[in-house]
Amino acid sequence: MLSFSLWSCSGDQEQAQADVSVDAELEAQILQVIRDNPQVLIDSVQAYQLSQQQAQQQTATDFQAQLTSNPEAVIGDSPTLGSEEFNVVLIEFSDFECPFCARASETLKTFIEQNADTVTLAYKHLPLVQIHPQAIAAAEASWAAQQQGKFWEYHDQLFENQGQFNEELYQRIAQDLGLDLEQFEADRQRARPAIDEDLTLAQSLGLNGTPFFILASTETGNVETFSGALDLQEYEAKLAAVITP
Structure with a gap:
């Protein structure tokens, strides 16, 4: 697994942000759903993070296999x-x-x-x-x-x-x-x-x-x-x- 030590320079990757217009009534409904079901949001975020980590680990594994072959x-x-x-x-x-x-x-x-x-x-x-x-x-x-x-x-x-x-x-x-x-x-x-x-x-x-x-x-x-x-x-x-x- 790829890892970092403290003795290195580091910086967050740039994140692109898009301006999205959301209907006020729809936004209010979405916020209410989140308030009523906070665990759903937490589970979704955790699932996304896990999928990202797994994809990254697979990429690293594939890269290392190519490097040795x-x-x-x-x-x-x-x-x-x-x-x-x-x-x-x-x-x-x-x-x-x-x-x-x-x-x-x-x-x-x-x-x-x-x-x-x-x-x-x-x-x-x-x-x-x-x-x-x-x-x-x-x-x-x-x-x-x-x-x-x-x-x-x-x-x-x-x-x-x-x-x-x-x-x-x-x-x-x-x-x-x-x-x-x-x-x-x-x-x-x-x-x-x-x-x-x-x-x-x-x-x-x-x-x-x-x-x-x-x-x-x-x-x-x-x-x-x-x-x-x-x-x-x-x-x-x-x-x-x-x-x-």
């Missing part, structure tokens, strides 16, 4: 580091404005370097726009850098400059990395569908905090889900758990 399909066009074999895959959902993601990125770099022949790290965007106003813009800039083969370099620069996000910074990093600036700007404009695809996946899994990780082995079928900025020993322990039959 066909990791390439889950990774898609997401940037990767480490092994090219996809025997052990670590999916990371992250937000460039999240301080815990920045902390995790430092440890992850060492973890992947030490396990480059075993583990594949795949990055998925989960910008928490409710609490991080520059999260989308930073994600778009990193995606544009990815189109020129510089995602991870741009990724590192964003985390190193967290708290300073603005248009000048995005341009400066692109220039420092030797990117074609005209192509970079064009790619930023077409980055949103790819980011929205990651967001849709995260929402279907019920994720609303970062960083969040799903670690899976295609050989054993074992899966570990966890969140927050872990230390190196904890990542190693998670790896040992999934590769042990």
Whole structure:
């Protein structure tokens, strides 16, 4: 079951509200029915919540099964580091404005370097726009850098400059990395569908905090889900758990 630790950034998903005109007499009748039968409303809400939880759990189960059987399909066009074999895959959902993601990125770099022949790290965007106003813009800039083969370099620069996000910074990093600036700007404009695809996946899994990780082995079928900025020993322990039959 997917869960979260306290050491992560989180934000409620946006809720769309529609203006609905309700006849005053009908509204009064509905309110009276609710007053006369409060348990019916409670039961309905609980049943709805249960159905939502069950659907979410099934989605998570299906996702984990696909990750262990066909990791390439889950990774898609997401940037990767480490092994090219996809025997052990670590999916990371992250937000460039999240301080815990920045902390995790430092440890992850060492973890992947030490396990480059075993583990594949795949990055998925989960910008928490409710609490991080520059999260989308930073994600778009990193995606544009990815189109020129510089995602991870741009990724590192964003985390190193967290708290300073603005248009000048995005341009400066692109220039420092030797990117074609005209192509970079064009790619930023077409980055949103790819980011929205990651967001849709995260929402279907019920994720609303970062960083969040799903670690899976295609050989054993074992899966570990966890969140927050872990230390190196904890990542190693998670790896040992999934590769042990």
